[in-house]
Amino acid sequence: MTTPQVPDPATLAPSEEYDLYFGPNHPGIEGNYSVRVRLKGDVICQAVADGGYLHRGFEKIMEDRLWVQNIALVPRICVPDPVPMEESYARAVEMIGGLEVPLRAQWIRVLMLELSRICAHLFTFGGNAATIGLYTNMFWGVTMRDLFLDIFEEITGARIYHIYITPGGVRRDLPEGVLERIEALLVELEERMPQFEDLFFNNAVVIDRATGTGRMSAEEALAWGVTGPNLRATGVASDVRRDDPYLVYPQVDFDIVTETGGDALARMMVRKGEVVQAVKIVRQAIAALRKVGGPVRCELPNPLAWDLPAGDAYARTESSKGELGFYIVSNGGPRPYRVHVRGASSMHAVQVLEKLLVGSRIEDVAQIMFSLDACPPEVDR
Amino acid sequence: MSIPARLNEVLNELPAIQARPAGARRVRVDVAPQGLPALLELLKGRLGFIHLSAISCVDWIEDGQFELVYHVWSHEMKLLVSCHVRIAREPGVYVSVHDIHEPAGFFERDIHEMFGVHFDGAPSMEKFILTSWEGPPPMRKDFNTRKHVEETFEWVDYRPDWLKDIERKGGGIES
Amino acid sequence: MSDIAPKYKGSMLRPLKALSFLFREPATLPMRPRPAAKVYRGFHLNDWEKCVGCATCQQICDNDAIRMVHIPALPSDPAKGIRPRRPAIDYGRCCWCALCVDICPTGSLSMSREYIHVSRDVDSYFILPDEEGMHGVRYPQGWAKDENADLLDLKRQEMPEEPPQERADNFSEICEGYDPQTAMLEASRCIQCGMCHDACPAHMHAPEYIRAIFEGDFEKSVAEIYRTNPFPQVCGRVCTHRCETACSIGKRGEPVAIRWLKRAAVDNVPQDRTIAIALKDKAKTKTGKRVAIAGAGPAGLTAAFDLAKLGHEVTVYEEKPRPGGMMRYGIPEYRLPYERIDADIAVIEAAGVKIRCNTKLGRDVTMAQLKGQADAVLLSTGLNKGRSTRIPGSDHPQVRAAVDLLARITLGEAFDIPASAVVIGGGNVAFDIARSLARLQRRAFGKVEVTVLALEERDKMLADEEEVIESAQEGVKLINGRGPKQVVIEGDALKGLETVKCLSIFDEQGRFHPRYDETDVMFHPAQMVIEAIGQMSDVSFLGEDLTEQLEWSRGRIRIDEAGRTSVPWLWAAGDLVKGPDVISAIATGHAAAASIHAALMGETEAREAK
Incomplete structure (x- = not known):
């Protein structure tokens, strides 16, 4: 890294502007990420995003590993929302190999994806509240998420890095009684939702701080490549689950939640609505899983001698943060020739963030970033 | 699976284009490097392919080529068209499509950093992730991660008691 | 900041709502160890009784976190596919994916329901797991193999066979052999542990030739086979296949059909290509040395093939009208068609081996004559008497x-x-x-x-x-x-x-x-x-003098490890010294040939020739 040259202030011409480094260890920055902002007073006149603090070279490493081995890597790309990573990787492999995922496994995947969405939104909800000083929300959000992690642990054997979805299905069937425990947890979540509502959305501080903050129009959002809840908060009803459906989503009944504000508040409102929708989807998945039996994985060859046919595929997934893409190329060998991960935050953690920060105040940098739900590890990969 | 007629019409207006269906809601288009910007313009203007989902780069080192894949989505047609172009690996220069799709800026900058492909007219070719990296673009196939790791890092030489005990009896870690 | 809009102010009593939380059960967890989930991926457990040291866990590990540790005190049994080594786990590298558990052929590996290891001692992160658990505290088993998680294919491809009613009154071959597609599928089951290589008397490169079949490269497979065995047609049909007894996949499932794969390799390569492949490393120059071999069974012909490839002039003497020994005169045709034996022998003859049939030792030719004609003599007359x-x-x-x-x-x-x-x-x-x-x-x-x-x-x-x-x-x-x-x-x-x-x-x-x-x-x-x-065996043809000169051990001719007898110009191989079975005969044939070559060329030259 080039060391920044610090000139002697005495030699500089008097200026009203100055640079401030936000991150990578700033408590208000999500993950290890940095934004360099140029300030005039407390108003930002320029922002430059700086990533790379979480770069682990996943795309490169995956080229050296067997098709099955890579399932251990992919959830690590986005820690708060790992399931879409696992699912997208597996699905791209399945698209290339022409693998048929058994119906039961498809429902299990939907269940996992939506549980993960709930977790991720709770996490972001808590984090977003913390950026404007509301720590109770953060504790509540994180606590609630933890109860969902218990469910993940029960199903997959791990709380965060589930390594559960594998090309062809999932690694094992659901444990006995877990559907009932999920149902009980959903009831608990629903009981808490009015409290979150009280504490956050009906909170004068939130409304005042979040209204108009980091606002973008639908036209801007579309031009900037914004996806997911951030796009829907500008009024565009776009959702990969509906537009480019995968798994059994065509059979699932859910609403696409939209808001029109396009600001931090609207984005959080969309997420709140999506938690409600996710609960609805999870219930449908539970009902389906009570009926649909059968295998949870298709027959696969010995993983040490598995050559996928040559070809390429682009799998898109609606993660909690937007459109996640996995472009995988196989040259007919035992390992991927190329894996390209289009992190769902690619746009709103870099170019869009830089745009939205201009003109806002320094106190809102963290809030804007959180309200966009930017996930630096999936940008860095 | 077939290519929608509307898409076919538009594609037929351009020279040297090959298109084939590539699964549900997927169409693969192969296009000559000089034809890509026009193709993207046309797709965007006529059929609503306004969303550039990603640009992927693949290093076909044995062919001496980089493959660039532009994944564009039409909210209107509910279709993903992947436009494939192949450019010479050396000098590895192409044009930016930032003026057509703003998100291209991010992906082009990333590909420049990881593969060393230079995009003329891109808003930024500055480093983003590998700020302190002086070596070759690491995603190129001729960059060997394992070799780099072996040269850069050392294996931990564990000496737990159980191992010492086994070594005393003539055993030990097998190579 | 503007004033708070009246609608958000709410009632003055609103803060009292917080009082209701006083009576709620806290969401925090109690401060006592919480049992991990039933499938939790904690620390590794390994059942040493089941583990055979095949190292498949090491192969699947995506982080190089597994090292195999040789432990001399453990039992070793190549014939059963058991190696005296066990996996050690480096928790500085492990990512707890448990793929090692899912692939383990024996099912010995699993993971515990233990959450925590905290230590400043770096060495404590490198463990040799057993059933006791990482800290010697028996936590219950967590993630273990179940039918969905199992990554191995335990069922072999079926061998197409003639049904009993069609084969019961004739001698045509029963097994039809794998077609290339089936062979590739069967080959894909192999985990390349190499237990078969260790168990095979001839130490055939089975992992290599199986891998080549998986890659669809049957010629490469034949080349790998010919490194150690000039009788692939025969062994591909009637070998005692100790490799399959040792196969790790066979610990819980059906072993890889290694014998049928060998057959598939040669069945799918034309004879002229097989000859070209088998003779690729044949010496360009002749040594001028002559070797006589008594008995054209698998041992004698294997030695003949090796020696001919090294440039020696080899003549094999056979009592029966056709070469092949017990392969031809002991094994029925429905198991091993004669033309298959002929195919293997044609390759050996292509190497320059001369075979004189209808020549009975002691009747048509004497040991003394053989000695007179050749620089070395190999006895491989087999067990010819019931x-x-x-x-x-x-x-x-x-x-x-x-x-x-x-x-x-x-x-x-x-x-x-x-x-x-x-x-x-x-x-x-x-x-x-x-x-x-x-x-x-x-x-x-x-x-x-x-x-x-x-x-x-x-x-x-x-x-x-x-x-x-x-x-x-x-x-x-x-x-x-x-x-x-x-x-x-x-x-x-x-x-x-x-x-x-x-x-x-x-x-x-x-x-x-x-x-x-x-x-x-x-x-x-x-x-x-x-x-x-x-x-x-009937070795009356040796004659009194030679019988006298030779050292004997319990009725068998005494030989050293390479098959050399106490008489300097005489070697023995095949069922006379080991077995009886084809693959052991081949193994002793190789050993004798190497020993004869070394003796004929002198130690130094032999080393150069390698």
Whole structure:
């Protein structure tokens, strides 16, 4: 890294502007990420995003590993929302190999994806509240998420890095009684939702701080490549689950939640609505899983001698943060020739963030970033 | 699976284009490097392919080529068209499509950093992730991660008691 | 900041709502250890009784976190596929994906439900897991293999076979062989652990040739096979396949069909290509040395092939009209068609080996002549005489040796086919003659009356399982646990055999010493009694002088590890020294050839030639 040259202030011409480094260890920055902002007073006149603090070279490493081995890597790309990573990787492999995922496994995947969405939104909800000083929300959000992690642990054997979805299905069937425990947890979540509502959305501080903050129009959002809840908060009803459906989503009944504000508040409102929708989807998945039996994985060859046919595929997934893409190329060998991960935050953690920060105040940098739900590890990969 | 007629019409207006269906809601288009910007313009203007989902780069080192894949989505047609172009690996220069799709800026900058492909007219070719990296673009196939790791890092030489005990009896870690 | 809009101010009493939380159960967890989930991926557990040290866990580990540790105190048994080593886990690298558990062929690996390891001691992160757990505290088992999680394919590809009704009266080959697609599928089951390589007497490069088949490169596969075995057509059909006994996949499932894969490799490469591949490393120059080999069985021909490739002039002398030894005159054609033996031998002849058939040692050529003509002589005359039970009446002309009858069948020499026969013995030879006879009987009389009388119980049979099953399909009867007592003769005519119940076969020391219940007698009427209890060698052709010169050990010629006898110009190989079976014969043939080459060229030159 080039060391920044610090000139002697005495030699500089008097200026009203100055640079401030936000991150990578700033408590208000999500993950290890940095934004360099140029300030005039407390108003930002320029922002430059700086990533790379979480770069682990996943795309490169995956080229050296067997098709099955890579399932251990992919959830690590986005820690708060790992399931879409696992699912997208597996699905791209399945698209290339022409693998048929058994119906039961498809429902299990939907269940996992939506549980993960709930977790991720709770996490972001808590984090977003913390950026404007509301720590109770953060504790509540994180606590609630933890109860969902218990469910993940029960199903997959791990709380965060589930390594559960594998090309062809999932690694094992659901444990006995877990559907009932999920149902009980959903009831608990629903009981808490009015409290979150009280504490956050009906909170004068939130409304005042979040209204108009980091606002973008639908036209801007579309031009900037914004996806997911951030796009829907500008009024565009776009959702990969509906537009480019995968798994059994065509059979699932859910609403696409939209808001029109396009600001931090609207984005959080969309997420709140999506938690409600996710609960609805999870219930449908539970009902389906009570009926649909059968295998949870298709027959696969010995993983040490598995050559996928040559070809390429682009799998898109609606993660909690937007459109996640996995472009995988196989040259007919035992390992991927190329894996390209289009992190769902690619746009709103870099170019869009830089745009939205201009003109806002320094106190809102963290809030804007959180309200966009930017996930630096999936940008860095 | 077939290519929608509307898409076919538009594609037929351009020279040297090959298109084939590539699964549900997927169409693969192969296009000559000089034809890509026009193709993207046309797709965007006529059929609503306004969303550039990603640009992927693949290093076909044995062919001496980089493959660039532009994944564009039409909210209107509910279709993903992947436009494939192949450019010479050396000098590895192409044009930016930032003026057509703003998100291209991010992906082009990333590909420049990881593969060393230079995009003329891109808003930024500055480093983003590998700020302190002086070596070759690491995603190129001729960059060997394992070799780099072996040269850069050392294996931990564990000496737990159980191992010492086994070594005393003539055993030990097998190579 | 603007004033708060009235609608958000709410009532003055609103903050009192917080009081309700006083009575709620806290969401925080109690401060005591919480049991991990039932499938939690904690620390590794390894059942050392089940673990065979195959290192498949190390292969699947995506982080190089697994090292195999050689532990001399552990049992080692290459024949059973057990290596004295166990995996050690580096928790500085492990990512707890548990793929090692899912792939483990034996199912010995699992993970515990233990959450925490905290230590400042770096060495404590490198562990040799056993069942006790990382800290010696037995936490319950967490993630373990279940049918969905299992990554291995435990079922082998089926071998297409002729059905019993179509094969019972003829000698055409039963197994049809894998087509290339099936062979590739079968090859994909291999985990490349190499247990087969260790177990094979000839140490064939099975992992390599299986891998080549998986890659669809059958020629490469044949090249890998020819590194150690010039009889792929034969061994691909009738090998005792110890490799499959040792195969790690066979620990819980059906072993990889290594023998059938070898067959598939040669079946799918044209003969001229096979010859080109086999002779690729043939020496360009001749050494001028001559070697004479007595006996054109697998051992002699293997040695001949090796020596010819090294540039020596090799002549093989064979008593029978065609080369092949027991492969041709001992194994029935329905198991091993003659043209398959011819195909293998054609490759050997292409290497420059001369084979002189119809040349019996001691009759047509003497040992002294061989010595005079050659710089080295290899004895590989095999076990050509059947052993006798020596029970009363066993000298009757209708009491025959199985090997003798099998040879007659191959030679086309007529003998009176008995309408009913009993076979004494429970090995493969017993079934070979029983099934051959059954075919001849079906042809001659339209029905089968052959009974195999085995000393062993059904579950301890020496013969291959498929022999037992297929012979039953063809009408051969099997009676287990019977020992021969006497041949019943009335006048001159053989009437049948009396047997007694066998109580045990081995004594406390594990020596062959059967005990019988003499009161449990059974009579088996038959026109012919066939003895198939083993073979022995006839080395009378050596002559008195040479027999005198040679050192002997328990009736066998004493040799060193490489097959050299105490007479400097004479080597021995094949069933004479080890076995009897084809692959051991091949192994001893290689050893003898290497030893002969070294002796002929002198140590230094031999090293250069390598």
